[in-house]
Amino acid sequence: MCRLFGYVTDSPCAVADLLGEEGLRAFTSLTSVHADGWGMAWHTPEGTRTTSSPHSAQVDETYRRLVDTPLSDAGFVHLRWATGGLDVRPENTHPFLTDGAAFAHNGHISPIAELEALLTPESRQRLRGDTDSERYFHFVHQTVEKYGDEAEGVSRALATLVRKFPRCSLNALMLTPTHMFAIHINSRADSPLRALRELFDDEGDIPPRHTTEYFAMDYRRTDQGLEIVSSGLDQPGWTPVPADTAVMVDLATREVTRLDPIAQLGADAMRAHD
Template sequence: MCRWAAYIGEPVHLSEVISHPEHSLIDQSLHATQSVTPTNADGVGLAWYGARPTPGVFRDILPAWSDRNLKSVAEHVSSGLFLGHIRASSGAPTSRENCHPFTADNWSFVHNGEVGGFSDFRRHANALIPDDLYHHREGTTDSEAMFLIALHEGLADDPKTALERAAGQLEAMSRAHGSAPHLHM
């Protein structure tokens, strides 16, 4: 499963969460003790907020522990609101476009889990993303589809209900295709 961290508070350098603590996000990507796989090596990403309403984004396919650019960004960028994500692929190819966080306008999103059998109904899931949001679709993951569907379902006004609706639609598709597990979140 993926590893992620979220921070909100007084501005700190991202490294205070991403790399410096004993059980930092980078440490967990290499030495996961409560996971099926001990390493998460399928990419890394950060989204942070500063003076602009849209997030800054860093994503790469290198393993977090050996990504010098990640470490440099984390040492020099400070923010009071950011997300970090270390990817362990559940089937989608390892590519920069499939690394979290996913963004659209002022939103950023990470997901730890999977929609069972997503590759069998990806085209139908993509059809749930309306045209005015589809230009944000860069990768092929179930997580990015869930995010964009949730935006369509009203994420800005009622995040809990919007995510429930998006997850419910994808879970129903998974069940209809006989895939299991239907949804991990």
């Protein structure tokens, strides 16, 4: 369970410039909960680049250097809070990268064994860690490969996961060579209240909206482009992302296309009935 910040802009930007110093400080302070590693992905003409570390972003000099650097016109940052029982190690640190697609997840899908059972033998061979998030990514990736189309593959993969794991959060960002996908599907997932309360002596110290809207995502359009962020900043100017939606942003044109995996779920059910 984690925090995410993603952007698609008209020119290379630094995360620090997009969020502003106050916003970056607020985002980085979320390591009071999400201290089990960090990672970044960004688009380049040569392909998608990623970096990650199992150390807290708050104390990692590389994190500060990279968020201050205008790396790209599209990318994302991930702060990890390891799901109970999953190790804090490089292989479990987001983002995951395959065939030019980078992926970071905010949520938990269980049982993990049932999720892994959806993978083809080829996808299983690509696994490096033991997280549900990596398995989620490879299921999406193999579905895109199956249909030969990113929008259809992502929609069909999400529809399957909603049907099989209705109480899990599928919140995620995925960056491919041509698109950014922002997924906000979690309406039946519960905030991790017990785990949050175990981290703090005073519930008032828990970051904003974590106890009530842990899986919320917000977005804003600026003169530079589009940004999306997990809950926790508690700043004006952001608009809530509608529940159970996903969008695809074209990196070249910044055109936003809404995907409807819930409608896809219904179409798949009718097809199976026929």
